[in-house]
Structures are given as structure tokens and as C-alpha cells.
Amino acid sequence: MKICVLPGDGIGPEIMAEAVRVLKALDLKFELEEALLGGGAVDATGTPYPEATKKLTAEADAILLGAVGGPKWDTLARELRPERGLLGIRKDLSLFANLRPAILYPELANASTLKPEVVAGLDILIVRELTGDIYFGQPRGIREENGERVGFNTMVYIESEVRRIGHVAFQAAQKRNKKLCSVDKMNVLETTQLWRDVIIEVSKDYPDVELSHMLVDNAAMQLVRAPKQFDVMVTGNMFGDILSDEASMLTGSIGMLPSASLDANNKGMYEPSHGSAPDIAGKGVANPLATILSAAMMLRYTFNLEEQAQRVENAVKKVLAQGYRTGDIYERGTNKVGTKEMGDAVLAALA
Ligand SMILES: NC(=O)c1ccc[n+]([C@@H]2O[C@H](COP(=O)([O-])OP(=O)(O)OC[C@H]3O[C@@H](n4cnc5c(N)ncnc54)[C@H](O)[C@@H]3O)[C@@H](O)[C@H]2O)c1
Numbered sequence: 001m002k003i004c005v006l007p008g009d010g011i012g013p014e015i016m017a018e019a020v021r022v023l024k025a026l027d028l029k030f031e032l033e034e035a036l037l038g039g040g041a042v043d044a045t046g047t048p049y050p051e052a053t054k055k056l057t058a059e060a061d062a063i064l065l066g067a068v069g070g071p072k073w074d075t076l077a078r079e080l081r082p083e084r085g086l087l088g089i090r091k092d093l094s095l096f097a098n099l100r101p102a103i104l105y106p107e108l109a110n111a112s113t114l115k116p117e118v119v120a121g122l123d124i125l126i127v128r129e130l131t132g133d134i135y136f137g138q139p140r141g142i143r144e145e146n147g148e149r150v151g152f153n154t155m156v157y158i159e160s161e162v163r164r165i166g167h168v169a170f171q172a173a174q175k176r177n178k179k180l181c182s183v184d185k186m187n188v189l190e191t192t193q194l195w196r197d198v199i200i201e202v203s204k205d206y207p208d209v210e211l212s213h214m215l216v217d218n219a220a221m222q223l224v225r226a227p228k229q230f231d232v233m234v235t236g237n238m239f240g241d242i243l244s245d246e247a248s249m250l251t252g253s254i255g256m257l258p259s260a261s262l263d264a265n266n267k268g269m270y271e272p273s274h275g276s277a278p279d280i281a282g283k284g285v286a287n288p289l290a291t292i293l294s295a296a297m298m299l300r301y302t303f304n305l306e307e308q309a310q311r312v313e314n315a316v317k318k319v320l321a322q323g324y325r326t327g328d329i330y331e332r333g334t335n336k337v338g339t340k341e342m343g344d345a346v347l348a349a350l351a
């Protein structure tokens, strides 16, 4: 079991250290190899996605990523931006299925931005398409036209791309509550008219799943009005990026939202949904739980180690029940800890 570890930038190395400690404590035969990605890779090698990293990520069974990016690299040319490294791995390895579970742990009911009665028991799975859409569409760029600059990107989906993410979403729904909501903007965008048409075609293979459709602006509103109406949501790359950050706050913090990015054979990259959090980097206060929960998803999806995945998830539940909280989920009466102390608590809970 080969795992490529990419700590990345900002809080990346801090949260990754805790996830790696948790993995090592499981006493499984993992080979962990670290590589550079993102801003640190630009500083060391002149590119955000060095050849050595390409080789390691291609060879590994799974990749664990902290986060990349930060203000230090914000003014670089687009090809040199840390985020290009992340997008490069997703595309090179065809990691088209991004699973982002937004689960409210009962102990965090007061940390949610919504009233406890609106979010109690919340358990949503966002299935985000990850290798298409306006993120990758051509042409793109900034050009001069009539004496001024024009920025342009292309929103594009090929039928087969929608079909394959549709199957992933329907199959996920079959394993849960057999309810799928597809989110699009078909009232305005042809790309997402095609999205809706194809999702409806795919639904014929899953007569046991109840399919609904929602326009993305309404979905953003419904997520904060009555989020428990959703079970599995499927959407394109950009809408999924935005809706998953929104959903994270229903669970108390973006520091709680893990993710899995899978190819057709469950090879995957696992990373928290949040970024490198430059505002708190280096302070030892970041919440490592999204990264630790991402490692649990890796055990489940790539390595088929369901029992070990649950062991890690149960340890997270236990530390929350014991009252440990990083700053982002802290409330009066709980025990405020830093990144490392939270890792220590999870390790103790594993034992
Ligand atoms: N997967 C990734 O590598 C990834 C994802 C998103 C953003 N980014 C990059 O990260 C950089 C910063 O982006 P941003 O500020 O828009 O988003 P961000 O997610 O890094 O931070 C947003 C807010 O959430 C807080 N936060 C995030 N993770 C946290 C954690 N684990 N514990 C506690 N608080 C946490 C931050 O302190 C900040 O206030 C940018 O360069 C962006 O491109 C990378």
C-alpha cells in the first residue's frame, strides 16, 4: 500500500503531520513517501508540480494532500500558481469523482451556523465532478480587444463526463437513502442543460433512486434554509466547489469537511476541502480533523479497510465527545486545543 504524502503550503504541513501520525498508529503496512507540491515546490524547483512528484503520484495507490497556495505566490503567472499543481494531479490521474461528505457531529450542533433543530442529524454527500467544466475548458485566457482586456473561460461538459459522474452519484445514492438531487443552471447555460438531460438518461438505470433537479442559486439558498431535504447532491466542478464550502459551515467548520477524489478504479487523492488558511498558518491552531477524516476515506475507498476507516472516524467522534475543540469549533465550556493536541487526543482515542 503505497501512499504519496503531499503536505503542501500554509497549514498543510501542520494538519498533515497529525494525519500521518494517525495512519502510522494503525499498524498497517503502508509505504509513505513525501513529495513537493504547490508553492513550496515552486520555491524549491521552479514549478508547482515537479517531475518527481508526477512520478510518485502516478505510482502510488493513494495520495494524501494537505493544501496548497497562499499570498506569497498569488502574483505568479497562472502556470506557476500552486493550485495548478493540484489541478494537474486531478487531471493527470482522471480523479473525476470528488466526494465531499458534510456530516454534523451531534457535539458540534452549536458550532453550526444554523439553529440546532435545523441541522440535527445532517448527513449530506456532495458528489462534485472534478476534471471538467469551466476549470479546464478551452479556450481560456486574457486578451486585448478594442483597446481593453477581456478575460474568458469556457464552460464545457462532454456527455461521457456527465454520464460517469452520474453513475457514481446514483450508486452512492443507492447505498444511502435512494435520493439524489442534481444541481445545475439549465435555465441559462447550455452546458448544464446537457448535464440535466444526461443525468435524466442515467437515471433510467436506477429506478429505485428518486431523482430531483434544482437550479444552483436555489440550491445555495435551500442549503442554509432546510439542508436536511438533501441526501446526495451531484453537480459540476465549479458549483460543487462553492456548495461544498457552504455546506461545511452547517457542520460547524470547514476544518471538519474531508474529501475523496477518485478515478474509475478507486485510486484516489484525499484532502480536506479547505485551503492552506494563510491567516492561521504557522500558529499551530488549525483543525486537523478534516485531514484525519480524509485519511479515513482513503482507508475505505482505496484500500477497502472499512473497519480501520471506522476506527479512525470513531476516534474523531470520541475526541469531540470528550470536549476537545480547535479554535474554529470552540464554544464555552469545551477544551480548546491546538493542532498537535487534537492529534494527540485522536491517537489516544484510537488506542
Ligand atoms: N485543496 C487545496 O489545496 C485548496 C483548497 C482551497 C483553497 N486553496 C488555496 O488556499 C489559499 C487560501 O484560500 P482561502 O483563504 O480562500 O480558503 P481557506 O480554506 O484556506 O481558508 C478560509 C478560512 O477558513 C479557515 N480555515 C480553513 N481551514 C481551516 C482549518 N483546518 N482549521 C481552522 N480554520 C480553517 C481559514 O483560517 C480562513 O479563515 C488560496 O491560495 C487557495 O487557492 C487550496
Ligand SMILES: CC(C)[C@H](C(=O)O)[C@@H](O)C(=O)O
Binding pocket: 069, 083, 086, 087, 241, 273, 275
Ligand atoms: C485550490 C482550488 C484549485 C480547489 C478547487 O477549486 O477545486 C479548492 O478550492 C478545492 O475545493 O479543492
Ligand SMILES: [Mg+2]
Binding pocket: 241, 242, 245, 273
Ligand atoms: Mg474549494
